[in-house]
Amino acid sequence: xxxxxxxxxxxxxxxxxxxxxxxxxxxxxxxxxxxxxxxxxxxxxxxxxxxxxxxxxxxxxxxxxxxxxxxxxxxxxxxxxxxxxxxxxxxxxxxxxxxxxxxxxxxxxxxxxxxxxxxxxxxxxxxxxxxxxxxxxxxxxxxxxxxxxxxxxxxxxxxxxxxxxxxxxxxxxxxxxxxxxxxxxxxxxxxxxxxxxxxxxxxxxxxxxxxxxxxxxxxxxxxxxxxxxxxxxxxxxxxxxxxxxxxxxxxxxxxxxxxxxxxxxxxxxxxxxxxxxxxxxxxxxxxxxxxxxxxxxxxxxxxxx
Numbered sequence: 001x002x003x004x005x006x007x008x009x010x011x012x013x014x015x016x017x018x019x020x021x022x023x024x025x026x027x028x029x030x031x032x033x034x035x036x037x038x039x040x041x042x043x044x045x046x047x048x049x050x051x052x053x054x055x056x057x058x059x060x061x062x063x064x065x066x067x068x069x070x071x072x073x074x075x076x077x078x079x080x081x082x083x084x085x086x087x088x089x090x091x092x093x094x095x096x097x098x099x100x101x102x103x104x105x106x107x108x109x110x111x112x113x114x115x116x117x118x119x120x121x122x123x124x125x126x127x128x129x130x131x132x133x134x135x136x137x138x139x140x141x142x143x144x145x146x147x148x149x150x151x152x153x154x155x156x157x158x159x160x161x162x163x164x165x166x167x168x169x170x171x172x173x174x175x176x177x178x179x180x181x182x183x184x185x186x187x188x189x190x191x192x193x194x195x196x197x198x199x200x201x202x203x204x205x206x207x208x209x210x211x212x213x214x215x216x217x218x219x220x221x222x223x224x225x226x227x228x229x230x231x232x233x234x235x236x237x238x239x240x241x242x243x244x245x246x247x248x249x250x251x252x253x254x255x256x257x258x259x260x261x262x263x264x265x266x267x268x269x270x271x272x273x274x275x276x277x278x279x280x281x282x283x284x285x286x287x288x289x290x291x292x293x294x295x296x297x298x299x300x301x302x303x304x305x
Contacts, residue, residue, distance in 0.1 A: 033093070033095070035079065035093070035094050035095065035096065035097050036095060036096050036097065037096070037097050038057075038058065038096055038097055038098065038099040038297075038298040038299035039297040039298060039299050039300070040099065040297065040298075040299030040300050040301070041099055041100070041299055042055035042057075042063065042099055042100060042299060042301045043301075044063060044065065044070075044100075044105070044106045045106070047065045048065075049065065049067060049068035049168065050067065050068075051065070051067070051303055051304065052064070052065065052066055052067065052203060052205070052226065052227070052303070052304035053065045053301060053302070053303050053304070054205075054227065054229070054261060054294065054295075054301070054302050054304075055099060055100075055295075055299070055300065055301040055302070056099070056261060056263060056295045056297075056298055056299065056300060057077065057098045057099045057100055057298070057299070058076070058077070058094070058096060058097070058098045058099060058266075058267045058298045059074070059076055059119060059120075059263065059264060059267035059268060060073060060074035060076070060114070060119070060120050060209065060210070060231065060263045060264055061073060061074055061075050061076055061077065061098065061263075062207070062229055062261065062263065063100070063105065063106075064198075064205065066171065066198060066200050066203075066205065067168065067169070067200055067201055067203075068168030068169070069109045069110060069166050069168045069169070069171050069200065070106050070107060070108050070109045070110070071108075071109065071110045071111075071112065071171075071198065072105070072108045072110070072111050072112070072129070072133075073111075073112045073114070073207050073209075073229065074112065074113060074114055074119075074120040074121070074209065075102075075111065075122060075125040075126060075129065076119055076120065076122035076125055077098040077100070077101060077102050077122070077125045077128075078122060078124050078125055079093055079094055080092065080093050080094070081118045081119045081122055081268065082118050083118070084123070084124070091118060092119075092268040092269055092270065093268075094267060094268060095266065095267060095268065095269065095275070096266055096267055096298050098298075099298055099299035102125055102128035102129065103128065105129070107130050107132070107133075108129055108130055108133040109133060109134065109166045109167070109168070110133065110134050110135075110136065110164065110166070110171065110173075111126070111129065111133050111134070111135045111136070111150075112136050112137075112173075112196050112207055113135060113136065113137040113138065113141065114138065114178075114193060114194055114195065114196070114207070114208075114209025114210060115138050115141070115180060115181075115182045115191065115192070115193035115194065115209060115210060116138070116141045116144060116182055116183070116184035116188075116191045116193075117182075117184065117210070118184070119268060119270070120209065120210065121137075121141070121144065121184070123144070123148075126145070126148055127148060129150075131148075131149050131150055131151060132150075132151045133150055133151060134150065134151055134152040134153075134154070134164055134166075135150045135152065135153045135154070136154055136155075136156055136162065136164075136173050136175075136196065137153065137154070137155055137156075138155065138156070138175070138182060138191065138192035138193050138194045139155050139156070139157045139191070139192030139194075140155070140182075140190055140191045140192055141155065141182070141191050141192060142154075142155050144184070155192075156173065156174075156175035156194060156196075157175060157192065158175055158176060158177045158194065159174070159175065159176065159177075160174070160175050161173065161174040161175075162174075169200070170200070171198060171199070171200045172198070172199040172200065173196055173197070173198055173199075174196065174197045174199070174222070175194040175195070175196055176194065176195045176196070176197060176216075176218075176219060177194075177195070177214070178193060178194065178195040178208060178209060178210065178211035178214060179211050179212040179213065179214040179241070180193045180209070180210045180211050180212065180241050181193060181241065193209065193210070194209060195207060195208045195209050195211060196209070197219065197222055197225070199222065202223075203226050203304075204222060204223060204224070204225045204226055204227075205225070205226060205227045205228075205229065206219065206225050206227070206228040206229065206230075206252075206255060206257060207229045208228065208229060208230040208231060208248075208251070209231070210231055210241065210242065210264065211230075211231065211241075211242075211243055211251075212239065212240055212241050212242055212243050212247075213243050213244075213247040213250070213251065214251065215251075215254060216251045216252075216254040216255035217254045217255070219254075219255040219256075220254075220255065220256050224256045224257075224258065225252075225255050225256055225257040225258070226257075226258055226259065226304055227257070227258070227259045227260075227261055227294060227302075227304060228251075228252040228255060228257035228259070228260050228261070229261045229263055230243075230248040230251065230252060230260055230261070230262060230263065231243060231248065231262075231263055231264030231265075232244070232245040232248045232262040232263070232264060232265055232278040232279070232281075232282050233264045233265030233266075233270070233271065233273065233278040234264060234265075234270040234271040234273075235271065235273065235278075236271050236272045236273040237271065237272065238270075238271055242264070242271070244281065245262070245278050245279075245281040245282035245285055246281065246282075246285045248260065248262065248282070249282070249285045249286060258292065259292055259293075259294045259302070259304070260282075260286075260292055260293060260294060261294040261295055261302060262278070262279065262282055262293065262294075262295070262296075264278075265278040265279060266278075266279070266297070266298055267298065279296055279297075283296075
């Protein structure tokens with residue numbers, strides 16, 4: 001992957017001798033690194049409504065055309081994520097720009113929110129989306145959207161299913177258990193956290209959100225999964241809440257998922273592993289079946305065969 005070096009991101013690893021608090025302080029107030037452009041730019045206007053198409057916009061944000069239904073996962077498209085104060089956001093800055101801005105998105109039909117962490121539940125981005133979008137979110141998180149005035153906001157608990165009707169037809173959403181936590185601040189550990197399974201016209205997409213290693217074997221009951229969108233970064237040292245690339249492959253295999261679209265890397269400094277390490281480890285883990293990796297860099301588009 002020689003073209004990856006264009007981001008020059010090997011210099012952007014977190015020093016091991018820096019505390020996490022010091023890192024966040026430096027991220028918020030220190031001299032900012034330039035934000036590298038995404039390596040590709042999707043063109044949703046050219047996507048066919050008769051296919052399943054997905055583009056990785058950065059971090060856990062994926063834009064999907066599911067046979068004419070536009071789905072957006074964990075939207076976070078601003079330069080920083082974190083606690084917003086007047087004129088300031090306290091939190092990590094992007095290493096790589098989003099492949100599309102909020103203004104460049106097509107009209108969104110469905111937003112999936114896996115949990116309330118700032119890097120997955122970004123209020124400034126959500127405020128830029130069309131109000132007609134329906135939102136599926138984890139239990140005890142809908143209060144965070146009380147000022148957004150979306151058409152419909154529905155919380156789902158694990159193993160709960162919701163059938164949604166859009167202009168392009170129906171889509172079935174099932175929440176499933178992942179291994180993570182849901183608190184947005186220190187005192188709201190009661191908030192839920194989900195993965196989601198989307199089903200439409202006998203095709204299935206899994207969105208893992210954030211998760212450490214957990215069994216996905218029970219998902220086999222829904223049938224083969226065409227595309228698994230799974231996190232592969234932020235595992236060092238957060239292995240108890242984020243899976244490694246190899247573990248992501250194991251979970252995809254347990255769920256009988258064919259293709260894997262890796263997320264949660266190449267976007268923010270959230271852990272100590274190198275910028276390229278997650279995708280390189282994923283490629284090594286799938287060296288006997290490299291075609292299963294749907295995308296490798298932010299901005300790339302995948303069309304399901």
